[in-house]
Structures are given as structure tokens and as C-alpha cells.
Amino acid sequence: xxxxxxxxxxxxxxxxxxxxxxxxxxxxxxxxxxxxxxxxxxxxxxxxxxxxxxxxxxxxxxxxxxxxxxxxxxxxxxxxxxxxxxxxxxxxxxxxxxxxxxxxxxxxxxxxxxxxxxxxxxxxxxxxxxxxxxxxxxxxxxxxxxxxxxxxxxxxxxxxxxxxxxxxxxxxxxxxxxxxxxxxxxxxxxxxxxxxxxxxxxxxxxxxxxxxxxxxxxxxxxxxxxxxxxxxxxxxxxxxxxxxxxxxxxxxxxxxxxxxxxxxxxxxxxxxxxxxxxxxxxxxxxxxxxxxxxxxxxxxxxxxxxxxxxxxxxxxxxxxxxxxxxxxxxxxxxxxxxxxxxxxxxxxxxxxxxxxxxxxxxxxxxxxxxxxxxxxxxxxxxxxxxxxxxxxxxxxxxxxxxxxxxxxxxxxxxxxxxxxxxxxxxxxxxxxxxxxxxxxxxxxxxxxxxxxxxxxxxxxxxxxxxxxxxxxxxxxxxxxxxxxxxxxxxxxxxxxxxxxxxxxxxxxxxxxxxxxxxxxxxxxxxxxxxxxxxxxxxxxxxxxxxxxxxxxxxxxxxxxxxxxxxxxxxxxxxxxxxxxxxxxxxxxxxxxxxxxxxxxxxxxxx
Numbered sequence: 001x002x003x004x005x006x007x008x009x010x011x012x013x014x015x016x017x018x019x020x021x022x023x024x025x026x027x028x029x030x031x032x033x034x035x036x037x038x039x040x041x042x043x044x045x046x047x048x049x050x051x052x053x054x055x056x057x058x059x060x061x062x063x064x065x066x067x068x069x070x071x072x073x074x075x076x077x078x079x080x081x082x083x084x085x086x087x088x089x090x091x092x093x094x095x096x097x098x099x100x101x102x103x104x105x106x107x108x109x110x111x112x113x114x115x116x117x118x119x120x121x122x123x124x125x126x127x128x129x130x131x132x133x134x135x136x137x138x139x140x141x142x143x144x145x146x147x148x149x150x151x152x153x154x155x156x157x158x159x160x161x162x163x164x165x166x167x168x169x170x171x172x173x174x175x176x177x178x179x180x181x182x183x184x185x186x187x188x189x190x191x192x193x194x195x196x197x198x199x200x201x202x203x204x205x206x207x208x209x210x211x212x213x214x215x216x217x218x219x220x221x222x223x224x225x226x227x228x229x230x231x232x233x234x235x236x237x238x239x240x241x242x243x244x245x246x247x248x249x250x251x252x253x254x255x256x257x258x259x260x261x262x263x264x265x266x267x268x269x270x271x272x273x274x275x276x277x278x279x280x281x282x283x284x285x286x287x288x289x290x291x292x293x294x295x296x297x298x299x300x301x302x303x304x305x306x307x308x309x310x311x312x313x314x315x316x317x318x319x320x321x322x323x324x325x326x327x328x329x330x331x332x333x334x335x336x337x338x339x340x341x342x343x344x345x346x347x348x349x350x351x352x353x354x355x356x357x358x359x360x361x362x363x364x365x366x367x368x369x370x371x372x373x374x375x376x377x378x379x380x381x382x383x384x385x386x387x388x389x390x391x392x393x394x395x396x397x398x399x400x401x402x403x404x405x406x407x408x409x410x411x412x413x414x415x416x417x418x419x420x421x422x423x424x425x426x427x428x429x430x431x432x433x434x435x436x437x438x439x440x441x442x443x444x445x446x447x448x449x450x451x452x453x454x455x456x457x458x459x460x461x462x463x464x465x466x467x468x469x470x471x472x473x474x475x476x477x478x479x480x481x482x483x484x485x486x487x488x489x490x491x492x493x494x495x496x497x498x499x500x501x502x503x504x505x506x507x508x509x510x511x512x513x514x515x516x517x518x519x520x521x522x523x524x525x526x527x528x529x530x531x532x533x534x535x536x537x538x539x540x541x542x543x544x545x546x547x548x549x550x551x552x553x554x555x556x557x558x559x560x561x562x563x564x565x566x567x568x569x570x571x572x573x574x575x576x577x578x579x580x581x582x583x584x585x586x587x588x589x590x591x592x593x594x595x596x597x598x599x600x601x602x603x604x605x606x
Contacts (some may be wrong), residue, residue, distance in 0.1 A: 005185060005186070005187030006127040006128070006187045008181075008185050008187075009076075009123070009127070009181075009182070009185040009187050010120075010123070010124065010127065010136055010139070010140075012178055012181035012182055012185060013079055013116070013119075013120040013123060013140075013178075013182065014120065014139055014140050014143045015143070015174075015178055015181075016079065016082075016083060016086075016116050016120075016175070016178040016182070017116050017117055017120050017140060017143055017144050017147065018143040018144065018146055018147035018150070019086075019113075019147065019171065019174050019175065019178065020086060020109075020112070020113025020114070020116050020117075020147070021113070021143075021144045021145070021146075021147030021148050021151065022147040022148065022150050022151035022154055023055070023086075023090075023109055023113055023151065023171060024055065024056075024059070024113075024147075024148060024151060025148055025151035025152050025155075026151040026152065026154055026155040026167055026171075027051060027052065027155065027164075027167075029152060029155050029156050029159060030155050030159060030164040030167060031048055031051065031052075032048075033159075033163065033164040034048070034051060034102065034164050035048040035051070035099075037096075037097065037102075037164060037165070038096060038097055038098055038099045038101075038102050039097075039098075039099070040099055048099075049340075049341050050099070050103045050106075051099075051102060051103060051106055052106075052340065053336060053337060053340040053341055054103040054104075054106040054107045054110065055106040055107065055109055055110035055113075056110060056336050056340050056526075056530075057107060057110065057333055057336050057337065058089075058106070058107040058108060058109065058110025058111035058112075058113075058114060059110035059111070059113060059114035059526070060110075060114060060332050060333075060336055060522075060523060060526045060527075061328075061329040061332045061333045061336065062111060062114070062115070062325065062329055063114050063115070063117075063118060063332075063519040063522055063523050063526075064325060064328050064378055064379070064516065064519050064520065064523060065317075065320060065322075065325035065328070065329070065378070066078065066082070066114070066115035066118060066119065066515075066519060067118040067119075067122070067515040067516045067517075067518055067519025067520070068320040068321065068325070068378055068379075068380075068515060068516050068519070069316065069317075069320050069515070070118060070119045070122050070514075070515030070518075071122070071380075071512050071513055071514065071515040071516055072316060072319060072320060073316070075119050075120075075122055075123040075126060075515070076123075076182055076183075076186070078115065078119040078515075079116060079119050079120070079123070079182045080179060080182055080183060081112075081115075082111075082112045082113070082115035082116045082119065083112060083116070083175055083178055083179040083182065084112070084179065085108055085111055085112030085115075086108070086109055086111075086112030086113050086116075086171070086175050087112075087171070087172050087175040087176060087179065088108055088112075089105050089106065089107070089108025089109035089110075089111070089112060090105070090109055090168045090169075090171035090172045090175060091105075091168070091169075091172050092104060092105030092108060092264065093105030093106055093109065093168045094165045094167075094168035094169050094171075094172065095165075095264045095265055096264070097289065098288040098289060098290070100288055100290075101264065101288065101289065101290065105168075109171075114522075117140075117144065117518070117519075117522050118515055118516075118518035118519035118521075118522055119515065119518075120140055121137065121140060121502055121506070121514075121518035121521075121522075122506075122514040122515040122518045124136045124137055124140065124506075125506045125511070125514040125518075126514070127187065129595060130506075130507050130594045130595030131593060131594055131595025132595070133446075133502075133503055133506065133594070134442075134443040134444065134445070134446025134447055134499050134500075134503055134594075135440075135443040135444055135446070135447070135499075136443070137443055137446075137498070137499040137502045137503055137506075138439050138440045138441070138442050138443015138444065138446075138498065138499035139439075139440060139443060140502075141436075141439035141442075141443070141495070141498035141499055141502070142435075142436035142437070142439035142440045142443075142495070142498075143436065144436075145432065145435040145436040145439060145495065145498075146436040148432060149429065149432040149433055149435075149436070152425060154167075154170075155167055158170060245308065245309075245311075248308055249305065249308050249309050252301060252304055252305040252308060253305055255301050256298060256301040256302045256305050259294060259297050259298035259301055260298045260302075262294055262298075263289055263290060263292065263294050263295040263298045264289060266280050266289055278293070279292060279293040279294040279297075280292050280293075280294060281293075283296075319376060320378065321370070321374055321376060321377050321378040323370060323374075324367055324370040324371065324374060324377055324378035324379075325378050327363045327364070327366045327367035327370060328363075328367050328378065330359065330360065330363035331360045331361075331363040331364040331367060332360075332523065332527070333360075334356040334357060334359050334360025334363065335360055335527065335530055335531065336530060337350065337352055337356055338350050338352065338353035338356045338357055338360070338534075339353075339530045339531065339533065339534045340530060342534065342537075348534045348535075348537055348538045348541070349534070378516075379513075379516055379520070380510065380512070380513050380516065382509070382510040382513060383509045383510060383513035383516050383517050383520075384509075384517070384520065385508060385509070386508040387451075387504040387505065387507070387508045387588065387589055387590055388504075388505045388508050388509055388517055388520075389588075390504075390585050390586065390588035390589055391501045391502075391504050391505035391521060391589065392505075392520060392521065392524045393524075393582075393585045394455065394459070394497065394501050394582045394585050394586050394589070395501060395521050395522075395524035395525040395528060396524045396525070396527060396528035396532070397528060397532075397578045397579065397581055397582035397585065398459070398494060398497060398501075398525060398528065398578075398579070398582050399524070399525040399526060399527065399528025399529040399530075399532055400528045400529065400531070400532020400533070400535075400536065400574075400575065400578045401462065401463075401466060401494065401532070401575040401576070401578045401579040401582070402494060402529060403528075403529040403530075403532055403533045404466075404532065404533065404536050404571050404572060404574065404575030404578075405428070405431060405466060405469070405490060405572070405575060406428060406431075406432075407533060407571075408540075408568045408571045408572055408575075409427055409428055409431070409469065409487075409572075410424035410425050410427060410428060411424070411568055412472060412477065412565065412568045413427045413477055415474075415561060415564050415565060415568070416474045416475070416476075416477060416561075416565065417477055417478075427477065427483075427487075428487070430483075430484050430487040430488055430491070431487040431488070431490055431491040432491065433491065434487070434488045434489075434490070434491025434492045434495065435491045435492075435494050435495040436495060437491075437492065437495060438458065438491060438492035438493065438494060438495020438496045438498075439495040439496070439498040439499060440495075441492070441495070441496060442454050442455070442458060442495060442496040442497065442498060442499040442500060443498075443499035445496070446499055446500060446503055446593065446594070447593070448593065449593060450589070450590045450591040450592045450593050450594070451500035451501070451503055451504040451586075451589035451590050451594065452500070452586055452587050452588070452589040452590055452591050453591055454496055454497070454499070454500045455496065455497040455500035455501060455583075455586035455589055456583045456584075456586040456587050456589075457496070457583075458492070458493045458494070458495070458496025458497045458500075458583075459493055459494070459496075459497050459579050459580070459582045459583035459586055460493070460579075460580070460583040461489050461490075461492060461493035461496070462489070462490045462491075462492075462493025462494045462497075462579045462583075463493070463576050463577075463579035463580035463582075463583060464489060464493075464576075465485075465486045465487065465488070465489030465490030465491075465493060466486075466490050466572055466575050466576035466579055467572075467573065467576035467580075468482075468485075468486040468489070469483075469486050469487070469490070469572045469576075470569050470570075470572035470573040470575075470576055471569070472565075472568075472569070472572075473565060474561070474562070474565055490579075493579070494579075497582070497586065500586070500589055501521060501586075501589065502518070502521060503594050504589040504590055504594065505517050505518075505520075505521050506518070507594040507595070532575075532578065535574075536570075536571045536574040536575060537571060539570055539571065539574055540567040540568065540570040540571040540574075541567065543566055543567055543570040544563050544564060544566065544567035544570075547562070547563035547566050547567075548560065548563050551563075
């Protein structure tokens with residue numbers, strides 16, 4: 001593997017991560033238009049919540065499974081399949097005319113986009129040895145944050161010249177370009193005895209080792225043990241059987257794709273035809289395009305395709321602990337749906353939280369039991385150890401701090417400056433631009449300093465900036481210089497911690513668990529954002545109601561505004577404390593540079 005090959009693949013993978021991150025916020029300005037496109041009016045704004053929560057659910061719920069899969073097969077294959085899913089989800093969203101179809105499309109976008117992050121972080125560990133990963137990790141973290149900044153801007157630019165559907169067609173085009181780049185670039189990774197398929201080289205990889213780790217249970221490495229005895233009579237028969245199944249799968253895939261295209265597009269020439277229009281008429285009680293005869297045929301063809309190809313993908317999922325991953329998905333999904341559907345200005349839990357939280361708690365308990373009893377658990381032994389623990393804690397606390405700034409600074413702008421949501425969001429640009437700059441600087445600093453010496457001061461700077469924001473009053477946003485300094489300090493500080501956290505976690509996890517530990521770091525940050533916002537909002541609302549109770553005139557709008565400002569101050573104070581705690585915990589990430597006196601730099605990794 002040459003340095004050029006490693007850097008080129010990292011560039012393409014990082015671009016894909018940025019594209020997925022941008023998609024998280026790209027719908028901010030187009031949400032009402034998207035709702036109108038599927039027949040949901042502005043008066044039913046709550047019904048549009050799944051358009052956002054569906055993406056978040058796909059992004060976070062299956063991250064541990066994808067992270068584990070990236071440890072069992074070549075990272076490039078994971079990147080390719082994640083990009084395929086992202087492109088398909090973007091196309092489904094672009095052509096949707098039903099809310100349910102749009103939510104499915106957004107879920108697929110989140111599923112593919114979320115899987116790109118841990119696979120790319122683990123890819124860095126494959127391509128660069130310990131001690132040389134700081135800058136690549138900083139770049140990945142930086143472009144991820146930059147994508148979040150550019151998302152609303154990209155959506156706004158596209159809306160100037162087109163409509164909301166064009167946003168997702170642009171996603172399709174950019175996603176296909178990234179897919180082509182990942183498919184063409186094939187750098188040779190560093191040799192890993194536990195990942196025989198890591199080089200993805202048919203000349204050097206044993207036939208029985210391709211597509212499965214040596215840590216994979218023998219009965220889950222493919223079809224060798226599921227092949228009927230009579231299929232092993234001669235050397236040619238298994239090959240013929242495999243060729244027939246492959247050809248059948250391709251035929252079914254093409255038929256399924258054609259049926260889905262007809263279902264979702266419903267070409268007017270066919271759908272309105274007296275002769276050919278019957279398959280496009282919804283069945284009674286199923287008022288969606290999927291509920292038509294041709295839509296049900298597409299569902300049936302997809303199910304048949306899954307059955308025919310099950311011998312290829314099911315053993316791999318079982319090897320990755322599908323049952324444990326299901327428990328995690330239910331637990332994380334319950335958290336996401338409980339808190340992401342709530343209005344952070346007025347409530348803590350969403351309308352489904354009363355029964356979702358107990359379900360999530362039971363699923364979490366089931367997962368812990370599964371971890372202890374499974375022969376090959378979702379999170380392998382040796383993944384979460386030593387500095388991985390503080391890395392996860394820091395990620396949770398940083399997630400809580402970030403989301404408080406992202407939500408409550410624009411809220412303060414709307415309260416005190418009489419701005420709309422777009423203008424209020426622009427106040428955040430100084431913070432959001434500083435985060436990727438800090439991420440790259442943090443990665444660069446790891447060349448000479450240990451993770452703790454980069455992350456802890458950075459998070460202390462972030463805490464200082466956020467606590468300064470917590471002192472803002474009604475007229476504070478009018479003072480450009482002090483507000484800018486506070487926002488930039490918070491953004492740079494948060495960014496400085498991104499690469500050190502990932503670097504320390506990857507260094508201490510076992511090598512065949514890099515995908516799993518990368519997914520856990522991302523999940524920890526997302527959980528911190530979801531749960532942290534709820535807890536901090538709860539404290540803010542409690543303070544708001546206490547202030548209101550003290551009012552002699554509950555109808556005094558000026559006094560109510562002051563109480564709302566105090567609510568924001570309370571939330572930001574909690575976020576500043578979270579960042580300060582993260583700075584203290586970050587001291588456990590290690591004071592010596594990762595890889596110091598451990599191994600020499602690999603000459604081919606650049």
C-alpha cells in the first residue's frame with residue numbers, strides 16, 4: 001500500500017462522511033415543502049417529525065452492528081454497501097409522495113450515512129499505525145462537522161434553483177461518485193493476523209477466509225456448512241450451484257428494482273391508462289403507492305430476493321451477533337424516538353416516551369445478558385478496556401454540551417432579537433465553523449502531544465466559552481465581538497477533543513475490534529446529544545416555571561421573556577459544566593503520544 005493510495009481512499013471516505021453529515025440538517029429549510037409534497041399541511045407540523053427522527057433512528061440504531069460487521073469483512077465493502085443504502089434512501093426520498101415512503105427513505109439515508117462514520121474511523125486504524133493516526137482522525141472529524149455546517153447552506157442553495165426533491169437527487173449523484181471512488185481505490189492495508197480479508201486481495205487471501213474474520217464462529221463463515229451433502233459430490237457441483245444462485249439473485253434484484261421504480265414513480269402514461277392502470281390503483285384500506293398490486297409485487301419480489309441470498313448474508317449477521325444487535329437497536333431506537341420527538345422548548349419526553357422508555361430499558365437489560373452469555377457477542381471481549389472507558393464518557397458529555405449550544409443559542413436569538421429560524425440558525429455559524437478547524441488542529445497536535453494534553457485543554461476552553469454564553473442576557477447578542485469570541489472558543493475547544501478521543505480508543509481496543517469501538521464512540525456522542533438535551537431542557541423548564549410562579553402579573557410579556565432567557569442560561573450553564581467534567585475525564589486519555597515507543601511508523605501508510 002502506498003501513502004498516496006491511503007490518502008486518496010481517506011479523502012473519498014471523508015467526503016462521503018461529510019455528505020451524510022450534511023444530510024442530517026439539509027432538510028431544515030425544506031421541511032415544510034417536503035411535508036406539502038407528501039400531502040401534510042403546515043397545520044400538522046407534528047406529523048412531519050418522523051422525517052427527521054426517521055433519519056436519526058437509522059443513523060444511530062444499527063451503528064454497533066455495522067461497526068462489528070466492519071471488523072468481520074473488508075472495510076471497503078462496508079463503505080460500499082453503506083453508500084449503496086444511502087443512495088437508495090436518497091432516491092426513495094426524492095420520488096416519495098407518501099409520508100410513510102418518505103420516512104422509509106430518510107431511515108435508509110440515516111442507516112447508510114451512520115455506518116460510514118465507524119467504518120471510516122476503523123479504516124484509519126487499518127491504514128495508519130498508532131502514533132500516525134492523529135491527522136487522519138482529525139480530518140474525518142473535521143469534515144463530519146463541516147458537513148453539518150454546510151447542510152443547511154447546501155439545501156438553501158438548491159432551493160434557490162430547484163425544489164426539495166432536487167436536494168436528494170444531488171445526494172444521489174454525489175453518493176454515486178463517492179461509491180465509484182471507494183470501489184476503484186484499493187490500497188493495501190497493514191497486515192493484520194486477525195483480519196485475513198483486510199487486504200481484499202484474491203491473490204493473497206485464502207478462499208475460506210474471504211468475507212469472514214478468523215474470530216468468526218466456523219458455522220457462520222458462509223455456506224460451507226449449510227451446503228447439502230449431495231452438493232459436495234464433485235468439485236464442480238458446488239461451483240455450478242453457486243453460479244446459478246448468483247445469476248438468480250441478479251435476476252431477482254433487477255426485477256425488484258424495476259417493480260420498485262414503477263411503484264414509486266407511477267409513470268402517468270401507465271397509471272392513468274385504462275388498459276395498464278389497474279396495477280397502480282391502491283387496494284382498499286391501503287392508500288399508498290406501496291399498497292397497490294404492483295407495490296405488493298415489489299415487496300414480494302424483495303422478500304424472495306432476501307430468501308435466495310440469505311445463505312450469503314445471514315451467517316455473517318449471525319456471526320456479528322444479530323440478536324444482541326437487535327436488543328441494542330431497540331434500546332437506542334427507544335431513546336431516539338422518545339427524546340427526538342419532543343419539543344425542546346416546552347417538553348422533555350415525546351408523546352411515546354411513557355411506553356418506549358420501559359421497552360428500551362428491558363432491551364438494554366437483555367443486551368447486557370446477551371453480552372455475558374453469547375459465545376461471540378456483539379462487542380467482543382477486549383474492545384472496551386483501559387482508555388476506551390474515558391473516551392466513551394467524554395463523548396457522552398461532549399454530545400450533551402454540543403446539542404445544548406446548537407439548540408439554545410438560536411432559541412435565545414429568536415427570543416431576544418425577533419428573528420426567524422433561519423436568521424437564528426446563522427448565529428451558530430461561528431461555533432459550527434470553529435469545530436472542524438479545531439478537529440484538524442487537534443489531529444495535528446497529536447503528532448507531538450498525548451491525547452489528554454490536547455483534549456483536556458480544548459474541553460476546558462469549550463467549557464469557558466459555553467459558561468460565558470450562559471451569562472448572555474437579552475441584549476448580549478447585539479455585541480458582536482464578545483459573542484463571537486465565546487462561540488469560537490466553544491467550537492475550537494470541542495473540535496480539539498475529537499481526534500484525541502478516537503485516537504486513544506482505537507489505540508487501546510483490540511485490533512479486530514476497531515470497527516466496534518469506533519461505532520461505540522459515535523453512539524456515545526449521539527446518546528449524549530439526545531439524552532443530554534432532554535435532561536438540560538428539564539432543568540431549564542423547571543427554572544422557567546419557578547420564575548413564572550414568582551411573577552405578580554403572569555401576563556407581563558417582558559417578565560415572561562426574562563424568565564425564558566433564564567431558562568436558556570440554565571441550559572447553557574449545564575452544558576458548560578458537562579464540558580468541564582469532560583475536560584477532567586479527558587485527563588485519563590493519556591499524556592504520552594499514542595504509539596510512543598510502541599511500534600515504528602509503517603512506511604507505506606504515509
